[in-house]
Amino acid sequence: MRKLICMVLAALMLMGMLAGCSGSGDAEPAKNSGGSAQPAELKGELVFTIWDNNLMTYIEENDMIGKFQEKYPKADIEVEKIKDDSEYWNAMKMRASANQLPDVMFNKPFTLSRFKDYLLDLSGTEAARNNALAAGYAIDNKVLGIPMTAGYEYVYYCKDIFEEAGVTVPTTWTELEEVSKKLQAHFGASEPDFMAIALGAPPTPTWSSCPRWWAATARTGTTWQNPTPPSPRAPTSAPPITA
């Protein structure tokens, strides 16, 4: 009898160990895609907070909530649109302190670390596995956000304006300086308000174009990924503001 009791206890312990091993070492439920419940059974309300105008338009025009409910009929989503990214960070900062962050939020590359203590690890999700960039932005080996897009930075230019000024697409920094000066000289003479380069740099820019221009102007070419010091080469000075 005693031997039987010991065997039963051992079996129960083994079952407990195996159950613990089936999930991740981290107790975060976010690691299991969709959870243990069937989609139709998952229920509740979510707040999904965004700032992107294009995304909001697409959500409305394509009935995102309705489509989600086709798979999760007992779920509801409130899509909260905040005016712009600047207000978004102010709002999220306050809500983080008040324990009132939305269920789902967005982050930029440079805000992920700011909110790292408020984000669940999504490493175990299909979305993370299929994302080309998510793992590269992991913090402490945790995927805290899955990037919606892969962003490339472009210099847009008017081909006809280039052609009229007799310049071609620059392939070095020096060429870019020369092209810009030629464009300004050619069009600026008759159009005082003409700009070779439209910058759009308010005193407190919130997007990342400015540091790119800064990095380029200072000749660092740094990726910000490796915290190398600014280039030891003598950088060119910024052109003075034209009168």
Place this chain on the structure above:
Amino acid sequence: MFGKDPLGLGNDQATNLFAQKKAAIIALGDWGLQNIAGAAESIDTLGTFYLPVRETAGEPFRYIVQGDSFMGVTTHSKNPELATAFVEWFYSDAWYPGYINYVSSASSMTNFPKEKDPVLAQADELQPDGEMVMYDGGGDNFTALQNETAFDYKKLGAQMFTDGFDLDATLADLNSKWAAARTKLGIQ
């Protein structure tokens, strides 16, 4: 070259002026194409190239790519399982392909690749051997160094447009501070 008041123009204003051909060049992300197209009479003569940061043509041509709009589930969620299910659904074939084809941005999902808009593809055609470098916004080490040196690149970018500002001297000073910060913080 940047106009009379580069610090006084917002991004939307600058984009509109470029779309109206009051400027020849503007640097924006791939999302900029939609904004330009919306403000321009025609984008038939619109082209793109990658920002050339190299000094000579003999060097590799490197350009930046970054992930954007990182969707995450917060620790304040009272329904993390449903919230995670929503993230999975968003990036599934039930939603993501339709959205990524709607915007001009490139896909981040390996299972839902996307062909670039012809205007944006021009940059790749001009630099078929270009090397992509991932921009991560700095990471923890960069942030630590940035805090230690009080390095505000946005402020510095604005200062560069101030008449009489000595960029060379500022960068030399920053170089010294940066090296000292790396030593102090043990960051290689």
